[in-house]
Amino acid sequence: MQMTVVEAVDLALARALSEDDNVVVLGEDVGRNGGVFRATVGLRERFGPRRVIDTPLAENLIAGVAVGMATQGLRPVAEIQFIGFMYAALEHLVSHAARLRNRTRGRITCPLTLRMPFGGGIHAPEHHSESTEALLTHIPGLKVLAVSSPQTAYGLLLAAIRDPDPVIVLEPERLYRSLKAEVPDDGQALPIGQCLTWREGDDVTLVSWGAAVQDCLQAAELLAADNISAEVIDVASLRPLDMATIVESVRHTGRCVIVHEACRTGGFGGEIAAQLVELAFADLLTAPRRVTAPDVIVPYLKLEPHYLPGVADIVAAVSDIMESS
Amino acid sequence: MAFIHEVSPDFPMVGFLDSEGRLAAHTPPAQRSPELWWQCWVHINLTRRFDQRAINLQRTGRLGTYASCLGQEAVSTATGLAMHPDDVLVPYYRDQAAQLLRGVRMLDILRFWGGDERGSCFPPPCHDMPNCVPIATQLPHAAGIAAAIRLRNERRAVLATCGDGATSRGDFYEALNLAGVWHLPLVVVINNNQWAISVPLSAQTAAPTLAQKAVAAGIPGVRVDGNDVLALHAVIGEALERARAGKGPTLVEAVTYRLCDHTTADDMSRYADPVKREQAAALEPMVRLRRLLQGIGRCTEADDAQLEQQQNALIDDTIAAFLADPSPAPEDMFDFLFARLPDELQAQRRACQARQGRS
Numbered sequence: 253m254q255m256t257v258v259e260a261v262d263l264a265l266a267r268a269l270s271e272d273d274n275v276v277v278l279g280e281d282v283g284r285n286g287g288v289f290r291a292t293v294g295l296r297e298r299f300g301p302r303r304v305i306d307t308p309l310a311e312n313l314i315a316g317v318a319v320g321m322a323t324q325g326l327r328p329v330a331e332i333q334f335i336g337f338m339y340a341a342l343e344h345l346v347s348h349a350a351r352l353r354n355r356t357r358g359r360i361t362c363p364l365t366l367r368m369p370f371g372g373g374i375h376a377p378e379h380h381s382e383s384t385e386a387l388l389t390h391i392p393g394l395k396v397l398a399v400s401s402p403q404t405a406y407g408l409l410l411a412a413i414r415d416p417d418p419v420i421v422l423e424p425e426r427l428y429r430s431l432k433a434e435v436p437d438d439g440q441a442l443p444i445g446q447c448l449t450w451r452e453g454d455d456v457t458l459v460s461w462g463a464a465v466q467d468c469l470q471a472a473e474l475l476a477a478d479n480i481s482a483e484v485i486d487v488a489s490l491r492p493l494d495m496a497t498i499v500e501s502v503r504h505t506g507r508c509v510i511v512h513e514a515c516r517t518g519g520f521g522g523e524i525a526a527q528l529v530e531l532a533f534a535d536l537l538t539a540p541r542r543v544t545a546p547d548v549i550v551p552y553l554k555l556e557p558h559y560l561p562g563v564a565d566i567v568a569a570v571s572d573i574m575e576s577s
Numbered sequence: 578m579a580f581i582h583e584v585s586p587d588f589p590m591v592g593f594l595d596s597e598g599r600l601a602a603h604t605p606p607a608q609r610s611p612e613l614w615w616q617c618w619v620h621i622n623l624t625r626r627f628d629q630r631a632i633n634l635q636r637t638g639r640l641g642t643y644a645s646c647l648g649q650e651a652v653s654t655a656t657g658l659a660m661h662p663d664d665v666l667v668p669y670y671r672d673q674a675a676q677l678l679r680g681v682r683m684l685d686i687l688r689f690w691g692g693d694e695r696g697s698c699f700p701p702p703c704h705d706m707p708n709c710v711p712i713a714t715q716l717p718h719a720a721g722i723a724a725a726i727r728l729r730n731e732r733r734a735v736l737a738t739c740g741d742g743a744t745s746r747g748d749f750y751e752a753l754n755l756a757g758v759w760h761l762p763l764v765v766v767i768n769n770n771q772w773a774i775s776v777p778l779s780a781q782t783a784a785p786t787l788a789q790k791a792v793a794a795g796i797p798g799v800r801v802d803g804n805d806v807l808a809l810h811a812v813i814g815e816a817l818e819r820a821r822a823g824k825g826p827t828l829v830e831a832v833t834y835r836l837c838d839h840t841t842a843d844d845m846s847r848y849a850d851p852v853k854r855e856q857a858a859a860l861e862p863m864v865r866l867r868r869l870l871q872g873i874g875r876c877t878e879a880d881d882a883q884l885e886q887q888q889n890a891l892i893d894d895t896i897a898a899f900l901a902d903p904s905p906a907p908e909d910m911f912d913f914l915f916a917r918l919p920d921e922l923q924a925q926r927r928a929c930q931a932r933q934g935r936s
Contacts, residue, residue, distance in 0.1 A: 276728070302728055308758060313717050313751040320721020323706065326728070328721075340747075347711050348718065354913045356707050357698040361916070393914055416916040445919050492919030 258428040260405040260435045261291040265329060267439055268413045269299045272327060275413060278305040279314055279331030288333055289369060289428055315341035319348045322364040327413055335370040336379035349418040350393030365412040366420045371463050371513050372560050373426030375553040382550055383514035388420050389490045395419040395444055396490040400465035402433040404488060407442030414441060424463035445489045447497040453483035456570050457501040459524060460511040461487040468511055471566035480574060490520055499532045506537035507577060509569050513560060516544040538577035543569045588788040590832065591812055592802035596860050598868025608807040611873055617806045618866050621650040623888050624674040627683055630892050635841040639900065643690045646671045648836030651862035652768050655809030659817055660736055666705040667719035667737035671768060679705055683895040693905055713743035716752035716765060723761035734820035736764045742773025744787050753794035756826035763826040764816040770835035775848040791828035803833030804862040836861060907933055
C-alpha cells in the first residue's frame with residue numbers, strides 16, 4: 253500500500269502494539285488527538301487509553317516516566333512533539349536512559365524509544381524546525397536513527413522498539429507528507445547500525461540522513477545529466493555509525509560530500525569527515541566537503557530558504573570538487 | 578475589596594515518641610510492639626556503625642566521596658520495614674538503612690561509593706532502583722515504575738525518597754502532578770533534613786511546610802516527625818497500603834536534621850550554626866528510642882556490648898571483603914554499554930585492552 257512517512261510511523265506503531273503487550277505509546281496529544289502530526293491516529297481507539305497514553309504537558313516528565321516504565325520491562329514509545337522541545341528531556345536521556353544498563357552492570361535496562369520530528373521546511377513557528385541531532389549522537393549509550401522515507405520510517409521504528417536499549421528516532425517534518433511509497437506491513441525491521449545505499453555511482457559519494465537524503469537523490473539525478481555519477485548513502489543509523497559502507501564507497505569514488513540540515517560546527521558531518529580522513533585518506537582524491545546550514549540560529553519561516561541547504565547547493569559542491577580533483 | 582488572601586494550609590506533625598522517650602496515648606497498637614522497637618533499634622545501630630566506618634574508610638583514602646546518613650536513620654529504617662519485598666524502592670543517596678533492609682549488601686554500598694559500578698548490581702531478588710545522584714530525577718522514574726505496576730494491575734507500591742532541596746526541582750512537581758492525575762501507587766518521602774548542602778530550607782522555599790506541596794498536585798500530604806521511627810513506620814506503612822490498595826499516591830514530609838556534612842567533601846561548620854546543630858542532636862532518633870527500650874528493661878550494658886560486638890564483626894567482614902575486592906575489568910566500560918557492543922565500538926574496546934598491556 254502506498255503511504256506517507258507519517259502513515260508508515262502509525263503503521264509501525266500499530267504493528268508493535270499488536271505484537272508485544274509491553275509496548276505502550278505516550279506523549280502529548282498522542283491519544284485522543286492522534287498526534288499533532290497524526291502519527292498515532294487510531295491507536296487509542298484500537299489499543300485503549302491504558303496503552304496509548306496522553307501525558308501532562310512536560311517533556312522532562314515524558315522522558316523520565318518512559319525511563320521508569322522501561323526499567324520494568326515495558327517498551328515505551330514516547331513522543332516529543334518537536335526536537336526543539338527535547339532540551340527539558342535531555343537530563344533523563346543522558347543521565348539515566350543512556351546509563352542505566354552500565355551503571356547497574358546489566359541489572360536494569362532501559363528499552364525505550366523516543367520519537368521526535370526534526371528539521372525545517374514546513375513553515376513552522378519558532379523552535380519547531382531544529383536539527384540538533386548532534387547533541388544526541390555525542391552521548392554514549394544512546395542509539396540515534398534518522399528516517400528518510402516511508403520505508404525507513406516503518407523499518408527503523410520497528411527496529412528501535414524491539415531493541416533492548418534506548419533508541420531515538422528522528423522523523424523529518426518536511427517528509428511527513430511530501431512523498432509516498434509502497435510499505436508492506438510485513439513486520440520487517442531495518443538493521444540498526446547499517447547505512448542504506450539508495451543509488452550507486454562512480455564519481456562521488458553523497459552522504460546524508462533525514463530529509464537531506466531526498467535532496468541528495470534529486471541532486472544525483474541532476475548530476476547524471478552532466479555525466480557525473482553520484483552514489484547516495486543514507487546513514488539511517490547515526491549511532492551506531494556504519495563507517496565501513498561509507499569508506500567502501502569512497503574508496504571507489506574518491507570523493508565525498510556530506511549533507512545535513514544541522515548547522516556546521518560540531519554537526520555530525522564533521523565526525524564522518526574526520527573518520528573518512530582517518531580511515532581512507534589515501535583513497536580520497538580531494539578533501540571531504542560538507543554542505544550544511546550555516547552556524548546561525550534557525551530563522552523564522554521567511555528566511556528559511558536562505559538557511560536550509562538544498563539540491564542546488566549539493567550540485568554546486570559536487571561540481572566544485574569534480575573540477576578540482 | 579480584596580480578592581487575594583494569604584493561604585496557610587495546616588499540616589500538623591504526626592508523632593508518637595517524644596524526645597524524652599515517652600509514647601503518646603494515641604500510638605496505634607502496631608507501633609506499641611516491643612519487638613518492633615527492638616528491630617528498629619538494632620537496625621539504626623547497624624546503619625550508624627556502618628556509616629561511621631564508611632566515613633573512616635574515606636578519611637583514610639580507601640573509599641571515594643561518601644554521603645553519610647547520620648541523623649536520618651529513622652526515616653530510612655521505617656521505610657525499609659514498612660515496605661513489602663515486591664514493592665519498589667527508588668532511592669536518592671542517603672537511604673542506606675532502607676537499602677540494607679531490602680537486600681542491598683554493605684559491600685554494594687561500599688562498592689558504589691568506592692567507585693565501582695558493580696555496587697548497583699544488587700543481588701537478586703532485590704529489584705530496587707540504584708542510588709540517584711541528579712537531584713529529584715528519580716521521581717519521574719518512580720512515577721513510570723508505578724505506571725507500569727498499575728498497567729499490569731499488580732498490588733505493589735513504589736516508594737521514592739528525596740531531600741528537601743529536591744522539592745525545588747521541576748521533576749518533583751511533575752512527578753507528583755502525574756501521580757495525582759494517573760492515580761499512581763506511589764509514595765514520595767521527603768527527608769527534610771533542613772539542608773541542601775549549605776542552603777537552608779528557608780532559602781529553598783517560602784512554604785511553611787513541604788507536605789503542603791501535595792495540595793497543588795491534588796494528592797494527600799502528611800508531615801511526620803522524622804526522628805520518631807514509630808510514627809514514621811505508621812505513616813509510611815499507611816501510605817504504602819493505600820497505594821497497594823489502589824487509593825493513589827501520598828506525599829510524606831519527614832522532618833529531621835542532617836547531623837553530618839553533606840558528603841565527606843563538605844564541611845558543615847562553614848555554614849551551620851553549632852548551637853542549632855547541638856539542639857538538633859538532642860532530638861535525634863536513637864536517644865528517644867533508647868529511653869523507650871530502657872523503660873522496658875532493654876538496652877542494658879550487656880545488650881549494648883553484645884550488639885556492638887555482633888555488628889562490628891559483620892562490618893569488619895564486609896570491609897575486609899571490600900578492601901580485597903579486585904578492580905572491575907576495564908572492558909566492563911564497553912561490555913555493559915549496550916546489550917551487544919556495536920561494531921563501531923569494537924576497535925575502541927580493543928584499544929582499551931591494548932592500553933592495559935602497555936601499562
